[in-house]
Amino acid sequence: MSLPKIMGEALRNLFKKPSTIMEPPDKIKPTEDYRGMHRVNYDKCIGCSLCAIECPAMAITMVPIPDKKKRYPKIDYGKCVFCYRCVEVCPVNAYIVSNEKPKSNTKRQIILHTPEEWFSRKEG
Amino acid sequence: MSEGKYIVEIPVGPQHPALHEPISLRIKVDGEQVIDVNVVAGYNHRGVEWLAERRTFYQNIFLVSRVCGICNAVHGAAYVQAVEDLLGIEVPPRARYLRTLVMELERIHSHMLILAVLAEVLGFETLFMLMMRDRERIMYLKELVTGNRVHADYMFVGGVRRDLSTEKKDTILKHLAYIEERMKYYEKVWSEDPIILKRTQGIGIATKSQALAHSLVGPVARGSNVKNDVRFTDPYDAYDEIPFNIITRDEGDTWARMMVRIDEIYESINMIKYILEHLPTGPIIPWKNIKAAPRRFPKGEGIGRVEAPRGELLYHIVSDGGVKPYRVKIRTPSILNIHNGVFMLLNQYIADIPAIFTSFDPCISCAERVTVIDKEGKKKNIPWRKLADVSYVRKLFR
Numbered sequence: 001m002s003l004p005k006i007m008g009e010a011l012r013n014l015f016k017k018p019s020t021i022m023e024p025p026d027k028i029k030p031t032e033d034y035r036g037m038h039r040v041n042y043d044k045c046i047g048c049s050l051c052a053i054e055c056p057a058m059a060i061t062m063v064p065i066p067d068k069k070k071r072y073p074k075i076d077y078g079k080c081v082f083c084y085r086c087v088e089v090c091p092v093n094a095y096i097v098s099n100e101k102p103k104s105n106t107k108r109q110i111i112l113h114t115p116e117e118w119f120s121r122k123e124g
Numbered sequence: 125m126s127e128g129k130y131i132v133e134i135p136v137g138p139q140h141p142a143l144h145e146p147i148s149l150r151i152k153v154d155g156e157q158v159i160d161v162n163v164v165a166g167y168n169h170r171g172v173e174w175l176a177e178r179r180t181f182y183q184n185i186f187l188v189s190r191v192c193g194i195c196n197a198v199h200g201a202a203y204v205q206a207v208e209d210l211l212g213i214e215v216p217p218r219a220r221y222l223r224t225l226v227m228e229l230e231r232i233h234s235h236m237l238i239l240a241v242l243a244e245v246l247g248f249e250t251l252f253m254l255m256m257r258d259r260e261r262i263m264y265l266k267e268l269v270t271g272n273r274v275h276a277d278y279m280f281v282g283g284v285r286r287d288l289s290t291e292k293k294d295t296i297l298k299h300l301a302y303i304e305e306r307m308k309y310y311e312k313v314w315s316e317d318p319i320i321l322k323r324t325q326g327i328g329i330a331t332k333s334q335a336l337a338h339s340l341v342g343p344v345a346r347g348s349n350v351k352n353d354v355r356f357t358d359p360y361d362a363y364d365e366i367p368f369n370i371i372t373r374d375e376g377d378t379w380a381r382m383m384v385r386i387d388e389i390y391e392s393i394n395m396i397k398y399i400l401e402h403l404p405t406g407p408i409i410p411w412k413n414i415k416a417a418p419r420r421f422p423k424g425e426g427i428g429r430v431e432a433p434r435g436e437l438l439y440h441i442v443s444d445g446g447v448k449p450y451r452v453k454i455r456t457p458s459i460l461n462i463h464n465g466v467f468m469l470l471n472q473y474i475a476d477i478p479a480i481f482t483s484f485d486p487c488i489s490c491a492e493r494v495t496v497i498d499k500e501g502k503k504k505n506i507p508w509r510k511l512a513d514v515s516y517v518r519k520l521f522r
Contacts (some may be wrong), residue, residue: 033271056187
């Protein structure tokens with residue numbers, strides 16, 4: 001590259017937006033089909049535990065709920081690899097998918113998705 | 125010591141600024157020249173093969189994708205190919221083309237990564253930044269097609285997990301045109317920049333006979349004029365229907381290996397354009413939906429063989445008729461290139477070691493399959509026949 005060309009590029013770069021994106025990474029917009037956070041619609045769930053059997057990261061465990069006969073899946077997003085295998089195998093399509101980026105957090109309550117939370121929110 | 129050689133051993137790695145991979149090279153030098161190299165591996169052993177024996181066939185698709193972060197779709201494809209070999213499933217044509225599309229996207233970003241990393245190792249950090257910026261577009265395309273920018277999780281037994289819509293085709297072509305234009309500039313830099321040429325040309329030479337004798341694979345072999353490409357010699361997926369050239373070079377040095385990668389990026393771009401033009405219609409999986417995939421696996425074995433960005437990748441699966449594989453054997457290209465390629469480091473200068481070693485495109489976490497811990501320090505000679513007796517295939521089918 002010749003010197004004038006380099007100078008021109010340097011001047012142009014002064015007024016350009018930077019290529020890097022600063023934290024928080026919310027500004028990075030995932031594509032529409034991005035495999036993001038997924039939730040269970042516990043009203044639809046029949047408690048067959050196929051998702052817990054098929055999960056490659058063993059992030060799903062079936063937990064009993066007081067005054068309910070069935071066991072329901074509990075998702076640990078700390079372990080989840082977002083492969084969407086559970087979404088695929090569910091016989092009643094009980095999983096709700098989104099393209100929301102998974103967030104990291106040190107609080108256990110936030111990275112867990114439990115049936116208790118769902119049912120208590122419904123009642124309250 | 126006034127007479128004779130004064131030999132010093134220098135450890136390069138496992139934590140070293142030159143190599144961004146956890147591997148240790150014990151280099152013996154006489155002055156500035158390397159006279160002996162001892163590769164010490166085992167810092168990144170994770171026991172993936174052991175884990176694979178304790179998970180079901182379908183869980184393993186996602187496990188083996190995590191063997192390597194860069195070439196995850198290729199690992200998935202090789203495993204899935206082996207399972208299909210075991211089950212005797214025919215893959216629909218659309219799925220074969222889509223698999224090829226994702227694997228070629230992966231080849232482009234893997235080659236761009238190593239070109240950028242070598243530029244950084246040589247001290248050319250601007251080129252590193254520019255190439256990584258453009259590589260992000262390929263990662264975006266991969267996210268568009270598969271759903272995640274790194275871990276594709278795209279392959280499934282019998283086909284692929286997602287279909288490609290027509291709107292996405294235009295986006296892919298638009299970004300590929302940009303990448304092709306930028307690659308022309310990078311090719312000019314790589315073939316004309318005096319610093320890059322001085323640091324890479326004529327060092328780390330492997331002649332054709334040496335490359336064959338040390339069974340090198342991938343771009344390292346093709347840089348030494350060895351026509352070694354599984355896509356051509358043993359076509360899988362849609363490679364027998366897509367026209368492409370094998371890129372080879374005669375020089376056999378570090379520079380030739382990188383130029384092979386640059387030319388392969390052009391080939392991959394042309395292949396993706398061909399795939400998008402000739403994408404067949406039809407199902408992406410041989411069953412009604414993915415839930416109908418077979419649950420019973422017969423007794424037997426299956427082999428999957430693909431050309432990863434780094435070379436030939438082989439999966440061998442042995443099933444004893446249960447839900448879990450009896451054995452999953454993985455042979456990655458980096459094993460050959462790292463351990464057999466050290467002869468190229470001999471009689472070179474210390475300053476060239478990172479450049480030569482990076483040009484192998486080493487992927488350490490791929491390569492670490494076994495760690496041998498010799499507790500008592502006694503060496504044992506195991507005869508060939510005894511080794512065959514403990515072989516897992518013999519044990520199962522005796």
